[in-house]
Amino acid sequence: MNLFRTILILAFAFLAVFGEATLAAPRHLLGAQVDVLPALMVYAALNSGLPTIALLAVLGGVCFDTLSANPLGVSILPLAAIGWPIYWRRDLILHDLPFAQFVLGAVASAAAPLLTLLLLLSGGKDLLIGWGTLWQWIVMTAVGAVATPFIFSLMDACNRALGYQERVEPGFRLDREIQRSRKKL
Amino acid sequence: MLKQKNYLALGAVVLAAIILLSLPSRATARLKLSVGSWFLPLFGLAGAAQQLPADLADSVLSRRELLHQVDSLRRENQQLRSQAVQGVAIARENDQLRALFNWQRQSPWRLKLANVVMRDPANWWRTVQIDLGTRDGLRENLPVITDAGLVGRVSSVSLTRAQVILVGDPNCRVSAIVENASRDMGVLLAGGTLDTSLVELTYLASSANLKPGQGVITSGLGGIFPKGIPIGQVVDSRSVEYGLYTDARVKLNANLGSLEQVWVLFP
Numbered sequence: 001m002n003l004f005r006t007i008l009i010l011a012f013a014f015l016a017v018f019g020e021a022t023l024a025a026p027r028h029l030l031g032a033q034v035d036v037l038p039a040l041m042v043y044a045a046l047n048s049g050l051p052t053i054a055l056l057a058v059l060g061g062v063c064f065d066t067l068s069a070n071p072l073g074v075s076i077l078p079l080a081a082i083g084w085p086i087y088w089r090r091d092l093i094l095h096d097l098p099f100a101q102f103v104l105g106a107v108a109s110a111a112a113p114l115l116t117l118l119l120l121l122s123g124g125k126d127l128l129i130g131w132g133t134l135w136q137w138i139v140m141t142a143v144g145a146v147a148t149p150f151i152f153s154l155m156d157a158c159n160r161a162l163g164y165q166e167r168v169e170p171g172f173r174l175d176r177e178i179q180r181s182r183k184k185l
Numbered sequence: 186m187l188k189q190k191n192y193l194a195l196g197a198v199v200l201a202a203i204i205l206l207s208l209p210s211r212a213t214a215r216l217k218l219s220v221g222s223w224f225l226p227l228f229g230l231a232g233a234a235q236q237l238p239a240d241l242a243d244s245v246l247s248r249r250e251l252l253h254q255v256d257s258l259r260r261e262n263q264q265l266r267s268q269a270v271q272g273v274a275i276a277r278e279n280d281q282l283r284a285l286f287n288w289q290r291q292s293p294w295r296l297k298l299a300n301v302v303m304r305d306p307a308n309w310w311r312t313v314q315i316d317l318g319t320r321d322g323l324r325e326n327l328p329v330i331t332d333a334g335l336v337g338r339v340s341s342v343s344l345t346r347a348q349v350i351l352v353g354d355p356n357c358r359v360s361a362i363v364e365n366a367s368r369d370m371g372v373l374l375a376g377g378t379l380d381t382s383l384v385e386l387t388y389l390a391s392s393a394n395l396k397p398g399q400g401v402i403t404s405g406l407g408g409i410f411p412k413g414i415p416i417g418q419v420v421d422s423r424s425v426e427y428g429l430y431t432d433a434r435v436k437l438n439a440n441l442g443s444l445e446q447v448w449v450l451f452p
Contacts, residue, residue, distance in 0.1 A: 018227045020306035021314075028442065031379045032308050050194040058201050066220040067303060069310040069340075069348065069356075072213045073205025080198045088191070117309065123206075126355040127309040132378030136308045 004163035006052040008155060009044050013037060013060040021067040026143070032136035034143040037064060038108035039151050041079050045086035046095040046104075047155075053083040070116070071123065078115035082108045098149040105151075109144020113137060218343040225345070228302055228316075294411060295451040297321065299329075301444045302346070311354035311381065312337075313444060318345040326409050328450040334415040334438030335359065335403060336447050347449075351441050352376070352416070353384045360407045361386060361416055363433075364400035369393040373401075373416065373435065381441045383420065389431040395422040401435050411450070 016036045026034050037060045044056050061076035086093070086104065094100045114137070120127055208216070276293075283289070299315035317323050319342050329336045329349050337351040350357040353376030363369045369389050376384035386401060399419045405412025415438050422433035 014223070015227075017306065018224055021303040022231055024304060024443070027304070033304075033306055035306070050190060054194045054198050057198050061202075062205070062220055063223075064306060066217045067224070067314075068305050068307045069312045069350075070307055071206060072208070072217055073202045076198060076202040076205070080195065080202075084191070084195055113308070116307075120309070128311055128353070128355055128375055128378055129309055130378045132380075133308070135379060140308075 002048075002159075002163060005048055005155075005159055006055065008158055008163070009040065009048065009052060009056055010059055012151075012155065013040055013056055014063060016040065017060065017063040017067060020064075030139045030143070031132070032139040034140055034147075035064075035109065035112065036144065036147050036151065037061075037075075037079060038082055038112040039105045039144050039148040041083045041112075042086060042101070042104045042108050042148055043151050043155055045083040046090050046093065050087065053080070053087055057083060070120070071125075074119050074123075075112075075116055077119065078112045081115055082111055098152075101149045101152050102145050105148025106141050106145035108148075110137065110141040113140055214341060214343075221343065221346065232300075232302070296448045297323075297451060299347075299447050299449055301447060308378070311351040311357075311376075311441070312340065313349050313351065314346050315349055315447060315449070316345065317347055317449060318343050320344055322451065323347050323449060328410045328414065329447050330414060330450060331439045331444070331447055333440070334417060335410065336439050336441065336444065338409055339449065349447070351381075352437060352439075353381060353441065358407075359410055359416065360404040361401050361435075362404045363389070363393070363395060363419060364402060365394055365396070367392075367394055369395065369431075370404055370406075371431075371433070376437075382437050384417070384435050384437060386419070386433040386435045387425075387430070389422070389433060391424065391428050391430055393422070393431045393433075395419050395431065395433050397421060411452075 020033055020035060026032065037056075040060070041053070041056055044052050057076050057080040061074075061079050062072065064070070064075045065072045086108075093104070117127070117129070205213075205216075297317060299317040301313045302316050303314045305312040315329075323339060323342045325339055325342060327339045329338060335352055337349045337354070337357050339347050340350045340356070341348045352359060352373060355375040357373075359373040361371055361373050363371070363386075367390075371386045371389040371393075374385045374387050376382075389395070397419055401416045401419060403410040403412060403414040403416060417435040417437040420434040420436050422431055424430075425432050
């Protein structure tokens, strides 16, 4: 497993949560705050191992809930619920195609807030929801879908620029060298 | 083997979530505080980045512009001083009258300025965080205002930060009075999900005589908000529950969508 990729994903999640809490522009322009953690989870599920998915779900969720009025830990399960199915089926997904990334990002960004709301409502929380929530959900889904291919490109570029590349074994092997000698028959 | 690893990792994540969700509120607050401290360097950087354009703009202001600003500030200062003198005289008179009627003397509220450092990243809450904490004397349930009107109340406090629940969040209910002849009283509840400037004033009497433009202020009931803080103005009203009571929409005076600085009221 490439450890640098894990660190990069977690650092990106940390910065993304901070950006969501401090940037008011999406709220002013679109009427909703967007969340890129589900899109990042799609990237992690398709390009990393299980420990990275688990770490992203726990740390990303805890960071999000810390800066929010959410009960601590409520965002962990929705993120994990997105990451695991994608990880299990990742061999069947054409993850290099931007369209596949777009669709997965849309599904993940739509599912995460719904699952979180479900958990909060089942916990008896009094939430600010109404017809406007539907618009916010559509905005979150659309922005998450569009953001996913960009996140893939950005993370891959960062990984190429800053991470170490896996060593490629050369085709030449000493034990396969043809010994040429003049043997007397 | 791979499947077993999958289930182990999934189980660990579910266990972590269940443990965090079942922690007592004090432990959760402490954990939030310690995780929130990871973001302090970023808050510092963001604050410096926000301050930089203002500093640059200040450094390129012309002398004429500065002199003009000093002049207007001096005039405003003189006006405010004369108003303050009048205010002191009125307060003294008020105290004397209260003493005459044996009413309890009102202690003046102290104000502390705070910067809004972040907003709730979730769409289903309406909260902000300010850069004052327990080290500044903050505690839960202190009212928060701007010069325009009521903003909300402090809901949780850490050493350097505090969370403020804004008016319009379902967890911030305010007892309010409409400034009309009958002084109709109601409760401010949640606002619209998209428009932060409108909130619902409910449980008004069915005979309430509401007109658009009438002011709404805090009633002082409930023990959190002092009486007389302006909240907003009535937009419209309607009879609900077959005429049992009246609901009104109130447009808030304070612009909650672009809060930068707020005042915390200390009793």
